[in-house]
Amino acid sequence: MWNLTHDDVEAIAIGAGILGTGGGGNPYIGKLRMQQILKQGHTVQIIQLEELADDALICEVGWMGAPTVGVEKLPNGEESNRVIEALESYVGKTIDAIACSEVGGSNSMAPLEAGALTNKPVVDSDAMGRAFPEMQMSTLFINGVACTPAAMVDEKGNCIVLGKMTDSFALEKFARDLCVQMGCTSLLAPGVMTGAEAKAHSVPRTLTLVKRVGEAVLHARAVKSNFVDAVLNVTGGKEIFAGKMVDVQRRTIAGFARGQLVAEGLGNYRGDYMHIAFQNENLVAWRGSRDSRDEVVACVPDLICMLESDSGEPITTEQLRYGLRVNILAIPCTDKFRTEQALKIVGPAAFGYPDVIYVPLPKTPGQGIE
């Protein structure tokens, strides 16, 4: 158990941006909001999964939508309270603690903000150990935890409870349509789970992990050491490319930022090109020539993370632009996404790449995403 500080938020924003693999919402805006909330005197208690009673009631809180819209249409500040109230109204019980749905991007901040504003502790865990674009891509829902009731609100005052869905794919479809109708960003509180379920199926200690990743970058920046090494030292994985963007195609469609990019190698990678396809998050990275994708270097569910080469700042897919210089890392995902059952939902075929074979990145026990 610890109380969140201003510096924690600074570090979490960077670490969550990196583990966001391009998505999860812009962490800079989330950071500013969270630091303002702490300045106003609110506090957040972060607790471990082990501290939850088996019959405690927990809900997740996170933003849904296109990152391209999330940086322009800002929340009004009432969303957290309203989404939790709606869920509590529907189930007729009090929610005991808040969990993170995806630790990547600004969705690391959403549960912290909700915890601060509703005076509920926030669990140091999430259901992805990264960011992913669709609701069903959750270690909880993959393992049978109910994804409903789920509440959803926008900044205009609309509030909807998805009481029962046939499955998490239906939740994704309905919530995505509602999100588009809400103007492409909404705050969502999906699922009301028990402490026992959270303990069994969450990815543990991910808030701590992104904080450590962020601290490593901040430290490397302060002492002018290599931030790529600093990140990999915490997360495991490897650098797969360094270069500059020479082509970015992106459109905001059906509630997502979808597209592809080509980067031209610099330094050790001169002469090589890297192609990356994304749907909010980076999905598949290929090494190749300017015009061809020759070899898959990394793919979902492993993480493909982009850091701005000068500062180590994470690059989200809505910030991609011609000329940007980046280091690209591949980081091993949680073991909970590496089962046969999970790969059907989060493997490359689930994103429309049936020909891409997932080869798990080697993982060092005790390091990185658990």
Next chain:
Amino acid sequence: MWNLTHDDVEAIAIGAGILGTGGGGNPYIGKLRMQQILKQGHTVQIIQLEELADDALICEVGWMGAPTVGVEKLPNGEESNRVIEALESYVGKTIDAIACSEVGGSNSMAPLEAGALTNKPVVDSDAMGRAFPEMQMSTLFINGVACTPAAMVDEKGNCIVLGKMTDSFALEKFARDLCVQMGCTSLLAPGVMTGAEAKAHSVPRTLTLVKRVGEAVLHARAVKSNFVDAVLNVTGGKEIFAGKMVDVQRRTIAGFARGQLVAEGLGNYRGDYMHIAFQNENLVAWRGSRDSRDEVVACVPDLICMLESDSGEPITTEQLRYGLRVNILAIPCTDKFRTEQALKIVGPAAFGYPDVIYVPLPKTPGQGIE
């Protein structure tokens, strides 16, 4: 107070089909479902608005969607119970009675079915005195009765509560999107109102009215008298055309059946043509030539009703086809739709016909829709 009979359902289906002005869902299917429910031993008590306590809680129940889909995708029979349960869960109170949202089409049957299956009385009233395609077009919502919370279910088991909407237009937008996602038909229970609100703003005695209209047609059919006169004798209004369809354009788009038709005059109307534009319901009727709309004969919110010329059966917009012979009636709407405030929401301009001027059809006090 009266208990619904098998013969009542027969008559209501015809009368509601006529007052449905082409929409409200196919009354034939609603009739078969309702008669089966009565055969199974269920009963429905119809009560008058005056019998409601001022603090009683009432919700509406009705189908949303495109009539073209409603005749093919049938309910599974559990929808009524699930939609009321969801609403009761959300408000944490028991609903005392069920009201009709639109008496036109099969939506006259939806509250009767819900009343039978949940053992709640059904109020002899509605919020339109006809059918209309969009949620905000309600004497209740126009007069400030809250349209939320609203519950919505489909035949697959999905259930959604629209907890709070900025207004009834937002409810229409969100519910319509959800309805499309649900496969273009959903059962909706919008609004939880008090007895006092229902008494102040409903259109009274409309179940009785459609039953009387249906009985008039059945009687005319039995004694081979003129069913047009029989209908107009109960509803007021006038015949505006008789002829056969020579052109029907219709598409199912954005959750509606939209289109236009041209009918060629027969008998007294030989040489004339009538053009009608519809969005689920018939909106505007023009007299003209084969290719031009010359003069508005009737328009929303007054009712433009089509009866099959041989049988007096109401024709819904999904049944329109080349060669069909019809009598077309114009019937005066409820006074509650004739206020300046209401006409902004249900007048021709609200449907995209700003150049059509609404001239209220003359009305005989004590006759027709109150």
